[in-house]
Every structure is written in C-alpha cells, then in structure tokens.
Amino acid sequence: MPLLTPSTLRVTGWISVFLGVTLLGVACLGQWTSFGDGASDVKRDWELFEPGLVTQVQDYSALVKAVDAKMAGQPDTPAARMQVMYDLIVNRFTHNEALHNLGSNWILYLAGYAHPTFRHMWDPGRFVSQGYSLFCDQSSYLLLHLAMAHDIKARHVGLQGHVVMEAWYDGDWHLYDPDLEVIPVNDEGQVLSLEELAQDQKLLDRYYGPHNLQDLIRNRENHLYMSTPEGARFEWKGNILALVEKAAEILKFVLPVLMIALGLWLCRKTRPISPQPTNV
Template identity: 30%
Template sequence: MAIAALLLILLAGAITMYNTRSQIYENIMASEFRPILGADKIEFQKNIKQLRQILSEGCELNHTQIEINQLSNQVNAIKFGLVYDMNEAKKELMQLYIKTNQELKQCYGSPRSNNKLNITLKLDLKNNSAKIDLRNQSLINDFVEIKNIGKNSIEPKIIINQNDYSSMNSIKDTIINGNLSDHEKALNIWEFVVAHRYHYANPVKAYYELSPLNALNDWGYHNCGNAARMIIALAQTANMQAREVRLLGHIVSEVYYDDKWHMFDADGEVIYYLDGQVASVDEISDHLYLIDQTESQIYSNEYLKRAYSKKVTVIYPNLRSETHSYKLGLGESILLKSHNDGYYFASENYSMPPKFSNAYFKYQKYILSDQIVELEYPYPFVCGNIVGSDEIYFSRNGWIWYRIPDNDFTDLLNNGGGRPDTKIYLKFKKPGIYKIMTCVQLSSYSIPILEPNSINSINFVDEFSGENASVSVTFGLIDSS
C-alpha cells in the first residue's frame, strides 16, 4: 500500500509539472491518494475564513469557534501526506457549516409565514390533469408533496404549465416550439440556461463529470464550463452543431447556423452582436470593443477582454442522452420545498449556496430481521434519519457497514469532498415498522411549483407502473405580502 501510494505521488508530481489535462492526470487528481498540495491547504483555510465571517454576523456560538480553531490547527500541522488524510477534517468543516446555518436560523427565527392554503389533487392516468387559478391572489407556492396512493411502484412526473425537465428532449420541446429560425432556437436555449442557473462555485470538483441534466435538476449553480455544456447539450438535441471553446480563464459555447459560428455565454449572461448577428469567438477576439457595448453582470469587461485574447482549446463534445427520474414505492412520498433547510453538499467551496432547495423522501414499511433496504434517487443525499429500533447499519457500497448513531445517518453520508451519495444501503437487525426519511438537495429552478398570478395547468405522467398509477399531490401556499 505504501509503495503504491508513493508511486502515485511521484506520478502525480511528474504529470503536474507538465501541466497536462490528460485522463491519467485527471484520474490521479480525483483520487484520495494524491499528495496534499499547497492549494488544498489554502482552499481549506479560505473556507475556515468564510465560516468565521458567518459567525461574526451575530449570535454567540463560542463552541463553534473552538471547533474551527481545532480544525485549522489540525490541517496546518500536516507536513506531508495524502489528500485522504485531510478528508475527515474537510467533512468536519462541512458539517460545521451545516450546523452553523441551522443554529443561525434558530437564532434569527424563520422569516417564512405559516401556510395559508393547501390544495390537494388526486390524479391517475385516466384523470391526469387539473388547473389551479392563482390570479388576483397574493399567494406563492411554498412546497409540493407527491404521494403514491396506487397499488404499484411509480416513476411520477408532475408537469406544471408544460415545463418538463426530465430529459433534454422534454426541455427542448418546452423551449423550442413553432416554426423558429435557427437563430431563434439558439437564443431560446441561451435564455433558458441563463434563467435556470446562476454563477457559483462548482458543487463537485472539476475532475468529476457533471452532466447537463444533473446540473439543471440537482444543483442550479455551477461554473462557466457546465453552463456551456448545458447549451451544447440542448443545441445538439435540437439537431444543431455546437462546440465548447476554452478561452483564457473562461469557457463559452458556440452554435453553428447561417453558415457560421455564434458565441453564447450563459455563465457570463452575455452575447455580442456584430453587424446585426450574434458574433463568434473569433469575431469578438478581433473586435474587443464589442465587450464594452454589452456589460456582463458576472465578469468585468477587463476580465473578458483578457479571456478573449487567446482561444486555448476547441472541443466538440458528444453529450449523452439521459433521463432524470425517481421511483416512489407503495405509500412513499416526496416533499419538495421551494426553499431549503440548510442541508447541502459541497466539495470545494463549503459556504452555503445563495439559492437551492431541499426535498424529503418519506418511506414507511414493515421490515424483516437482517433485511437490507436499498435507497437510490437521482439527487444528492444530504441528511437522513429513521424512526424505529436503534440497531440499524449504514453502507455506501453494500459490504462495509457502520452502525447508525441515534438513528440519524446524516454524518455518515459523504460530504465535504468527492462525490455526493445518490445510493445507500440500510440494514435492520430487528423486525418492525420503520419510518425512513431521506433528505436530498435539488435545484430550486426545476421543482414543479405553481406560478403566482396565473392559471396553472397540472399534468401527471407515469411510464413505469402501468394502469394502476395514482398520486395525491398537495400544493402548500403562503402569503407573499
């Protein structure tokens, strides 16, 4: 083991010196068994500083200050080792962020008003649609709860106002309809991506692939590269050529139509026009004054001029077709909130993202002695607990098990580094009725919530169970005033 680790260290160092982005390099840098770099410590201390700034805003949390100091000293004391050695400290820091956010919410009090109105619909595949009129009302949709009340497991989709984000094809059909020109299609795609995400640190390290569909549904925030790939995926789905252009410190997308390339920057939220047409990267590089004519709300003009001074790499990705769905067992439900309760995943920047949502899968059943229950959802797991006997075990892979303390497995979920868990195993030593609650993180932009001051159409779709699919859908409304 020690020899293998040493070889990996030497190999990582050699490849780092060549500054290559080869597959070997990315595999090593994604591994827990690479050497700790100065950048790792700097990143950790930067997050320590951010957490201290949060604490300085009010509410005395002296116990948290002590824990922060201990973690900072622990990491500073590491002289040589592997990233694996930092993982526990990173996870502790991540949990401190979450705990601090929870305590600050209690300290300041919740600003959300009580529910004013709940509207419950019962839908099946024969009676699968309804309308809810919110015109002339000061109500906004706070949550939606979907419960399987049928006889089989289902794969439900609740589609509000024809907005279906379960696949690139369904998104394309939502934003591209009618007899549109290629320019109008590309512009609609760009506007959709700009409206359904925001610029923020990647939720996972750049070494881990973040698919465009997951970026949209799970997160709603990320960097320029993921924003560019969202445009490329949608353009390819619409049978248009698209490519990724890596500039100096920035990544954008180009879409091909009318016999030329056109640049669409979803992360910078900007496009540039030359002679009445959307300009290409090459045209922007040759006419940098265009940047002064349209201001980005994300990047300074000086930064963008520097970025366009050099086109580093052009990539033609073939982004795979995929779907984003979950199953609900008999009696299982999911509560999707338009806001969050402070539970989130991060592996790079631990500060709480400005906007995201939490959802809760709720599952109750009789479980046999030594039975293993597998839970898998497309969203990142960020918390969970169980009501029932206290002898329950948790596993990420089905063969290494940890006893769950106090029936809460939040701290056993991966957080603070690597990838989030989307699949876990629970082993129950004693028979009985158990209630399992799993909390996930998801994008606030993709939740099926009602639009205020509108007549909302609601459709239920299930392509998994067949004729007996039936759901109860409850919309919780609060006063917006």
C-alpha cells in the first residue's frame, strides 16, 4: 500500500497550513506586541539605572534623538558627545544577556536548542526595543553604533572574556566600558587616551585591578581588535551570526507563508473530484 495516498497528502497539507498560520501569528505578535520582549534583569547594587528611561526610549531612533536632545546647548566636541551617549546607555540598561525568545524570532529560538549562541541578539535596534538588559558585547556595540551615527570613529575590542569599545578623537583611542560602567579619567576628569592609560599602572589598578584586566590593557598587542570593516564586531563569528540574524528576521515571516501555500496546494491537489454526470 503506498504511503503517499491522497488522504495522507491531504492531512499533511492541513498540518502544514496549521503550522504555517501558527508560526506566522507568533512572528507577527512578536514583531508588533510585547510578546517578543526579552527578559530583563534587575540592576546590580552598584549600577546606574533609571527605569523611566526604559519607557521614554523604546526604540533606536528614540535613543538617537535622546542623544541629540541632551547635546543641545553643550559644547559639541567628540568627548562631550561620547559622554552623553555613554550616560544614556549605562542609565538605560542593566546587565544580562539579550536573547531571542519564541516571539522575537522563532527560528533562532528553536536553533538555540542546537547551540545557545543562535539565541544571542545582535541587532542594535533590537537591543533597545526588546528589553533593558545587555551583555558587555551588546552594550559596547550599541555604544559603538551610536558613536558612528554621531560622526565618531569607533571599534569593538575583546579583552579575553570581556568586551569594550574605543572611540577615536584627539589623535588617539579612548576606552569606554558601559557594562562595567568604567570611563578611565585623569585627576582633572578628562578621559584618558588608551596610551595614557596603558602607561599609568596606578590608574590601571584603579579602574581594572578588580577585574584583573590591567595586563591586557597595558600590552595593547594582545587586544582582539576588529577594525575593518568599520563598525564590525571584534569577533568574526559575531559578524557572521549577525548576518544569520538578519536573514532569520525575513525568514520568520517567509517560511510560514510558504508552509501555508504548500499546505493549500496539497489540499487542493488531493481534493476528491466529483464524478461528472453522464448523458444517457
């Protein structure tokens, strides 16, 4: 007896339609309602966090506008811009990994059962709209993205287990660490260049002694820089996974539509044909 009988194909078709409609509904709810919001963690004891900013700044464009609004009336220097952007990030987010859930992207959520890295969120726009907690690589990349949007060259830097960003102005790189909430400054309150920080053991101990990162910052050749192309993440696989995430954002809608279309085609193809009356 053949396995692919008309009735079997018809049942398969209806199952495909049902799954397609369900997944399309999940994708739409996750895209346009709070169903896709990620889990956010409470702030650490020493963290700066303003819950009001979460409701005031709910997407990336609002974050950019908030930077512009806070810059109004201030001296427009790269250092001043970076300070405003840094303050917004550390006050808007707490520390926890921003992950895809069933609502935000069902494809990446399911792929996470194969490897948890697939659930890690990469899109800066999603960082703002999906919740208020980020890991160090996410918060530093969001700050990098903001810096570039405000005409400041920036790069993502890996410190062997911790990730920061650096902004280029006044002839050198300057380190900004929104996750640990560290901006190394001198006694006059000026942000240290990376060269100045690397040469001052006392300041290295002050800012990064508790995290045992002094040697990585002092021996700059050990940094895992990803400076090309501009705006890239420090780790090559992060750049690849960001592209996978972009593709999955399209496929989470396209695949259910294809499932519905295939299911309807199977149901139509296997529909019993009514016998035609014969003329006597």
